[in-house]
Amino acid sequence: MNKIMKNTMILTAITLVSGLLLGFVHELTAAPIAEQEALAKATAYAEVFPGAENFQVLEDTSEVEAYLTEQGYEMMEVNEIAEAMDGSGAVIGHVFNLTTPEGYGGNIQMTVGVQNDMTMLGISFLSISETAGLGMNADTADWKAQFAGIQADEIVYTKSGKSAPNEIDAVSSATITTKAVTKAVNAALCAASHYAE
Numbered sequence: 064m065n066k067i068m069k070n071t072m073i074l075t076a077i078t079l080v081s082g083l084l085l086g087f088v089h090e091l092t093a094a095p096i097a098e099q100e101a102l103a104k105a106t107a108y109a110e111v112f113p114g115a116e117n118f119q120v121l122e123d124t125s126e127v128e129a130y131l132t133e134q135g136y137e138m139m140e141v142n143e144i145a146e147a148m149d150g151s152g153a154v155i156g157h158v159f160n161l162t163t164p165e166g167y168g169g170n171i172q173m174t175v176g177v178q179n180d181m182t183m184l185g186i187s188f189l190s191i192s193e194t195a196g197l198g199m200n201a202d203t204a205d206w207k208a209q210f211a212g213i214q215a216d217e218i219v220y221t222k223s224g225k226s227a228p229n230e231i232d233a234v235s236s237a238t239i240t241t242k243a244v245t246k247a248v249n250a251a252l253c254a255a256s257h258y259a260e
Contacts, residue, residue: 104174107187108145108158111176114184115147118158130257136250139163144254147176155179157258159251160189165243168192173244175210175251179259182214186248198240206234216252220245 108118121144128141143160156178163171172190177183186207193199200206210218215229220241222233233241 103189104143104160107160107174107189108147108176110187111174111185112147112156112158114149115155115158116150117148117152118145119148120145127254127257131250131253134253136246136253138165139247139250141254142172156184157255159254161247161250162190163243163247163250165239165246166191166193167198167237167239167243168194171240171243171247173247175248177251177255180214181216181252181255181259182212183210183218183248183252185211186244193237193240198234198237200234200237201240201244206232210248216256218245218248218252 105118109115112118124141124144127144131137131139131141140162141159142162145158145160146154147156147158149155156176159175159177161173161175163173165171169192170190171188171193174187174189175183176185188202191199191202193201209225209231213229213231217229219227219230220233221230222238225232231245
């Protein structure tokens with residue numbers, strides 16, 4: 064009986080010390096991690112809306128989220144929406160920070176910049192973990208560049224070479240990734256159209 068009590072006390076002490084150390088490490092790293100995430104987000108916003116001087120995060124996105132659900136984008140998570148402003152403070156478009164759970168490797172978090180006239184300026188990934196050499200090819204400058212300058216209500220992907228202004232070339236051998244990214248982009252365009260109204 065004494066041996067069981069002794070072992071229980073030792074395990075309790077180890078658990079307590081481990082928990083305290085884990086809490087200490089979390090407190091120590093929380094601020095730098097938050098700083099890096101904020102920097103990555105700011106960089107992504109500037110990348111997808113290069114003409115903006117400033118970004119103003121909107122506090123309430125519930126109306127847009129409800130609108131997206133009505134339009135069939137109920138799986139899309141709206142993380143943040145920011146107004147893109149020029150030097151005079153005029154709103155020239157929006158940046159949408161969205162997460163889609165439909166990637167091959169799980170969640171894909173991305174930003175999409177859309178001008179007021181519905182011209183897409185670019186996309187950027189904040190988090191993507193698709194298959195190396197296949198789905199991860201979506202995170203290349205060349206593939207992302209094809210979204211810039213498209214003015215459309217909806218983007219479609221093709222495997223046979225784009226032939227229409229609203230088409231993009233699919234990532235080779237990565238249809239699921241292409242579909243997930245395209246759907247997130249279309250959700251951003253849908254949200255942008257809501258603001259344009």
